[in-house]
Amino acid sequence: xxxxxxxxxxxxxxxxxxxxxxxxxxxxxxxxxxxxxxxxxxxxxxxxxxxxxxxxxxxxxxxxxxxxxxxxxxxxxxxxxxxxxxxxxxxxxxxxxxxxxxxxxxxxxxxxxxxxxxxxxxxxxxxxxxxxxxxxxxxxxxxxxxxxxxxxxxxxxxxxxxxxxxxxxxxxxxxxxxxxxxxxxxxxxxxxxxxxxxxxxxxxxxxxxxxxxxxxxxxxxxxxxxxxxxxxxxxxxxxxxxxxxxxxxxxxxxxxxxxxxxxxxxxxxxxxxxxxxxxxxxxxxxxxxxxxxxxxxxxxxxxxxxxxxxxxxxxxxxxxxxxxxxxxxxxxxxxxxxxxxxxxxxxxxxxxxxxxxxxxxxxxxxxxxxxxxxxxxxxxxxxxxxxxxxxxxxxxxxxxxxxxxxxxxxxxxxxxxxxxxxxxxxxxxxxxxxxxxxxxxxxxxxxxxxxxxxxxxxxxxxxxxxxxxxxxxxxxxxxxxxxxxxxxxxxxxxxxxxxxxxxxxxxxxxxxxxxxxxxxxxxxxxxxxxxxxxxxxxxxxxxxxxxxxxxxxxxxxxxxxxxxxxxxxxxxxxxxxxxxxxxxxxxxxxxxxxxxxxxxxxxxxxxxxxxxxxxxxxxxxxxxxxxxxxxxxxxxxxxxxxxxxxxxxxxxxxxxxxxxxxxxxxxxxxxxxxxxxxxxxxxxxxxxxxxxxxxxxxxxxxxxxxxxxxxxxxxxxxxxxxxxx
Amino acid sequence: xxxxxxxxxxxxxxxxxxxxxxxxxxxxxxxxxxxxxxxxxxxxxxxxxxxxxxxxxxxxxxxxxxxxxxxxxxxxxxxxxxxxxxxxxxxxxxxxxxxxxxxxxxxxxxxxxxxxxxxxxxxxxxxxxxxxxxxxxxxxxxxxxxxxxxxxxxxx
Ligand code: FES
Ligand code: FES
Numbered sequence: 001x002x003x004x005x006x007x008x009x010x011x012x013x014x015x016x017x018x019x020x021x022x023x024x025x026x027x028x029x030x031x032x033x034x035x036x037x038x039x040x041x042x043x044x045x046x047x048x049x050x051x052x053x054x055x056x057x058x059x060x061x062x063x064x065x066x067x068x069x070x071x072x073x074x075x076x077x078x079x080x081x082x083x084x085x086x087x088x089x090x091x092x093x094x095x096x097x098x099x100x101x102x103x104x105x106x107x108x109x110x111x112x113x114x115x116x117x118x119x120x121x122x123x124x125x126x127x128x129x130x131x132x133x134x135x136x137x138x139x140x141x142x143x144x145x146x147x148x149x150x151x152x153x154x155x156x157x158x159x160x161x162x163x164x165x166x167x168x169x170x171x172x173x174x175x176x177x178x179x180x181x182x183x184x185x186x187x188x189x190x191x192x193x194x195x196x197x198x199x200x201x202x203x204x205x206x207x208x209x210x211x212x213x214x215x216x217x218x219x220x221x222x223x224x225x226x227x228x229x230x231x232x233x234x235x236x237x238x239x240x241x242x243x244x245x246x247x248x249x250x251x252x253x254x255x256x257x258x259x260x261x262x263x264x265x266x267x268x269x270x271x272x273x274x275x276x277x278x279x280x281x282x283x284x285x286x287x288x289x290x291x292x293x294x295x296x297x298x299x300x301x302x303x304x305x306x307x308x309x310x311x312x313x314x315x316x317x318x319x320x321x322x323x324x325x326x327x328x329x330x331x332x333x334x335x336x337x338x339x340x341x342x343x344x345x346x347x348x349x350x351x352x353x354x355x356x357x358x359x360x361x362x363x364x365x366x367x368x369x370x371x372x373x374x375x376x377x378x379x380x381x382x383x384x385x386x387x388x389x390x391x392x393x394x395x396x397x398x399x400x401x402x403x404x405x406x407x408x409x410x411x412x413x414x415x416x417x418x419x420x421x422x423x424x425x426x427x428x429x430x431x432x433x434x435x436x437x438x439x440x441x442x443x444x445x446x447x448x449x450x451x452x453x454x455x456x457x458x459x460x461x462x463x464x465x466x467x468x469x470x471x472x473x474x475x476x477x478x479x480x481x482x483x484x485x486x487x488x489x490x491x492x493x494x495x496x497x498x499x500x501x502x503x504x505x506x507x508x509x510x511x512x513x514x515x516x517x518x519x520x521x522x523x524x525x526x527x528x529x530x531x532x533x534x535x536x537x538x539x540x541x542x543x544x545x546x547x548x549x550x551x552x553x554x555x556x557x558x559x560x561x562x563x564x565x566x567x568x569x570x571x572x573x574x575x576x577x578x579x580x581x582x583x584x585x586x587x588x589x590x591x592x593x594x595x596x597x598x599x600x601x602x603x604x605x606x607x608x609x610x611x612x613x614x615x616x617x618x619x620x621x622x623x624x625x626x627x628x629x630x631x632x633x634x635x636x637x638x639x640x641x642x643x644x645x646x647x648x649x650x651x652x653x654x655x656x657x658x659x660x661x662x663x664x665x666x667x668x669x670x671x672x673x674x675x676x677x678x679x680x681x682x683x684x685x686x687x688x689x690x691x692x693x694x695x696x697x698x699x700x701x702x703x704x705x706x707x708x709x710x711x712x713x714x715x716x717x718x719x720x721x722x723x724x725x
Numbered sequence: 726x727x728x729x730x731x732x733x734x735x736x737x738x739x740x741x742x743x744x745x746x747x748x749x750x751x752x753x754x755x756x757x758x759x760x761x762x763x764x765x766x767x768x769x770x771x772x773x774x775x776x777x778x779x780x781x782x783x784x785x786x787x788x789x790x791x792x793x794x795x796x797x798x799x800x801x802x803x804x805x806x807x808x809x810x811x812x813x814x815x816x817x818x819x820x821x822x823x824x825x826x827x828x829x830x831x832x833x834x835x836x837x838x839x840x841x842x843x844x845x846x847x848x849x850x851x852x853x854x855x856x857x858x859x860x861x862x863x864x865x866x867x868x869x870x871x872x873x874x875x876x877x878x879x880x881x
Contacts, residue, residue, distance in 0.1 A: 062821075062822030062823030191819055193824075194816055195807050198807045198815055198821070199812070200760020200761070200828045201801070204825060206762075206763065209759065269750055269753070270746055270749075270754070271743070273766070344859055345762070345770070345823070345857065345858070345859050346762070346764070347763070347764065392823070393823060394762070394825025394826075395823045395859045395860055426766060426767075631865070634862075634863075634864050635860050635861030636861070637861065639861055660765050661765055661769045662765075667861075668854035669849070669856075669866060672863045
């Protein structure tokens, strides 16, 4: 091996934290020309030229993991931030699942491991320096990529210690910094990739350009299980020689989730899109269940009132029976929520190149694990035959967990022998989405001002395919058994109704359904019981939980954000004339985060809503990257208001009606209200940031509307009820 | 097919394309300038915004015939070192999330500031509401335009 160009890798088998946790044993351990480097573990490369490279395994979609995750390592490693370079960790099929990025889990799941990775490396470098100076490592300190001997004033740079350090054992239990000594965590850190974005140089999947690459648009089956009967491409002739080929694409099943379709291969995207308009395909659509919004809505209601639930819960978890409340004093209310699409600004796309029995892909994916687990099986390949160049996503919000686009690009590259980029037009993207399912909620409770004795939450939800109840219940929207208010007799039930369109994860998953229903109902109960809705919630909290399974602590954190939110909007003082307030809170148990939103609004007789102010108070535990965190909460407000006020996917003949921003409007800049964000300081474990600030927005706004108009919102979006913003 | 000469970011480029091919796709697929983004293709989102003789246009709605001979500025050419006041302000306030809509946002902002160096909130609201961002960078865009206006005033 060339002495001037070698890599020293520590034994990756050491360190139980390393094996059992997130960091892979395999690594991007390639030599780099011209420098020696030392990799104490696969996420850190310390080079002889003083540069330190930190690798990120999670996928970037705007949540700034390329800043927060390296900060965790850098903090413990005590490196000079100016000399740190962040790179994405190259895809490795053997550990594909570890790249998955969803459920706001990136920081939550890896923050201790990343700190340990940094601390272990630092310990090895200190031990190396101690050996050089023949002193005890305990007497040394580190700073800016140097080990320092405070007694003699001597210092050695990390770069000069890599050879020695690489011969040392990786410590099993590296000591972590005390929270109060953090220099990077919780501070404003320079965003790694921002210059690239600002200069237009950030490469998203849709920007990939390869030698000899061709472009594809696909005419897909209008319904998920439709089959091609025939097609007629005679009209494409007039588009000239730029149209290269017309190729069928087959549905692959098996967690791949693509549809049958006919693709046009062309010399540029625009031509492919034009051809897509001219290609005629006859489909066998098969039977479509509940094929319209009206039919589905009726089926959801009917299921809740007449069918037996498919799943039921009590306060301890899954239960074996469900009983409705028969008490005549019980309050009852229903709410209905529509299908929602994602419409990330970067439409779905993927580039693939089939060569010598192997596929190389380019694109942004939230769940690269699907390449090794689903796509390789569907194509009958060893997982190692697929390599993915993982690129940042232009928005994802749950949609890019799917690999339908990859299946198409792979089939097309194989058929053409060329690198192929498949691009979904905006309409393709909207119509071939995996939607937040529509749902119908019925809540029943027996309550007084001080407590709720009996509580029932029944949810009818659109599931797809029909038998797949588990994902629909937990991930996409069924009832949760973690009601944040203590009640004596808690039960919830879940009724599945076959959905005509596929469903999927949508930013804040089941919470955006359940919190809307629960927080609207709590407000409604308070009104009927003639008690202030904040006082009512506080009374409920006072009853406490019996089980000591963490619920009490959750409740206390929720109570704190609710109080801070109420204080900030001056809940106890009367608003100005004709202004009204609403409040709601959300315990986001999945990611250990607690949020409350409050609105102050007025509503004109013509139902025009003016939002004077929004307050959000949030406790997300320890915050690694405060500015990135704020951005997530700001973005959550825009996202949630957009859905609450404007967004809905309606269904006709089993197909989404909407296609683009002209028939599916979203929140605009001028519509955003004044916003105050209160972050509750906390040293609890970091919670997720991307989702928890979504669910309480809609009920807080609707509670304010109820206060202003006396009319309860039972259906979203608000434009459907005639409101405007 | 027809031949056109486009002046993109100060460089003259000859292209031979279908006369109906929008400038967006000429930039992206013919000239490999992918900083200009596709999102709707029908003029309603603003992701594809470029400057033509200093004015903001949606490149998915422009023909080569219209653009030829005029000065086209894409995000890659807004400044040499990412130092346009808009880019500086965007960096200071960490505006982008995913970043996909931001080249369109910055060019729309740059055009606004060149016409109106000290825009009021109401003007910003009106102009920038035409550009869509799904990540929700709305608040920061507004602040950053005010900041860019300050930076530009200082630069003189
Ligand atoms: S892509 Fe041109 S306005 Fe949307
Ligand atoms: S920053 Fe992602 S769409 Fe605007």
